[in-house]
Amino acid sequence: GDSVTQMEGPVTLSEEAFLTINCTYTATGYPSLFWYVQYPGEGLQLLLKATKADDKGSNKGFEATYRKETTSFHLEKGSVQVSDSAVYFCALSVPGYGGGNKLTFGTGTQLKVEL
Amino acid sequence: EAQVTQNPRYLITVTGKKLTVTCSQNMNHEYMSWYRQDPGLGLRQIYYSMNVEVTDKGDVPEGYKVSRKEKRNFPLILESPSPNQTSLYFCASSLSFGTANSPLHFGNGTRLTVT
Numbered sequence: 001g002d003s004v005t006q007m008e009g010p011v012t013l014s015e016e017a018f019l020t021i022n023c024t025y026t027a028t029g030y031p032s033l034f035w036y037v038q039y040p041g042e043g044l045q046l047l048l049k050a051t052k053a054d055d056k057g058s059n060k061g062f063e064a065t066y067r068k069e070t071t072s073f074h075l076e077k078g079s080v081q082v083s084d085s086a087v088y089f090c091a092l093s094v095p096g097y098g099g100g101n102k103l104t105f106g107t108g109t110q111l112k113v114e115l
Numbered sequence: 116e117a118q119v120t121q122n123p124r125y126l127i128t129v130t131g132k133k134l135t136v137t138c139s140q141n142m143n144h145e146y147m148s149w150y151r152q153d154p155g156l157g158l159r160q161i162y163y164s165m166n167v168e169v170t171d172k173g174d175v176p177e178g179y180k181v182s183r184k185e186k187r188n189f190p191l192i193l194e195s196p197s198p199n200q201t202s203l204y205f206c207a208s209s210l211s212f213g214t215a216n217s218p219l220h221f222g223n224g225t226r227l228t229v230t
Contacts, residue, residue, distance in 0.1 A: 043221030044158075044221045049218070
């Protein structure tokens with residue numbers, strides 16, 4: 001079956017540090033890949049996505065590149081802020097799956113950014 | 116404002132007492148879904164609906180019911196809650212299904228405790 005593996009958290013960084021959150025996947029078809037972010041007390045929000053190999057998704061200074069050869073979609077940001085503190089979820093969706101927009105999520109990685 | 120609204124935000128109940136968590140979206144979305152979020156397990160899909168009167172099971176449907184009588188509403192029903200249903204629940208919707216270009220919009224969650 002489809003699965004997503006994320007690095008364990010929490011990840012604690014100082015403000016302006018470089019962020020990498022690793023994500024790898026296994027999928028039966030050709031998946032689309034997503035990063036969602038969950039701020040405290042809120043639901044998940046789509047942060048970025050990539051739908052084919054070598055695509056780079058980007059938003060709010062975050063980037064992730066779809067690497068089919070390594071089945072990875074690592075999230076990066078060059079300089080994190082305290083306001084980036086949240087839980088980050090990597091997810092995949094296989095087009096045409098009978099369940100429509102079913103997303104398979106990783107377990108989430110909590111990021112804490114300190115001054 | 117486009118949104119997915121869940122109620123209540125917090126609910127404490129006792130084993131066996133029927134409850135309903137409501138979900139409503141104002142975006143005229145066809146697809147709606149329920150997830151539960153548990154530590155170390157990420158988000159798992161409970162049920163989904165591709166349109167009015169069309170619902171199907173997700174990965175963890177046992178102990179839950181849903182209905183989709185109107186396009187905007189998708190309530191989650193626990194007929195006889197048990198402590199293992201203590202969790203954080205999210206409702207989500209999207210414009211269509213079967214495509215990665217129709218992102219999910221999430222509600223702010225309902226934290227349910229069953230004693």
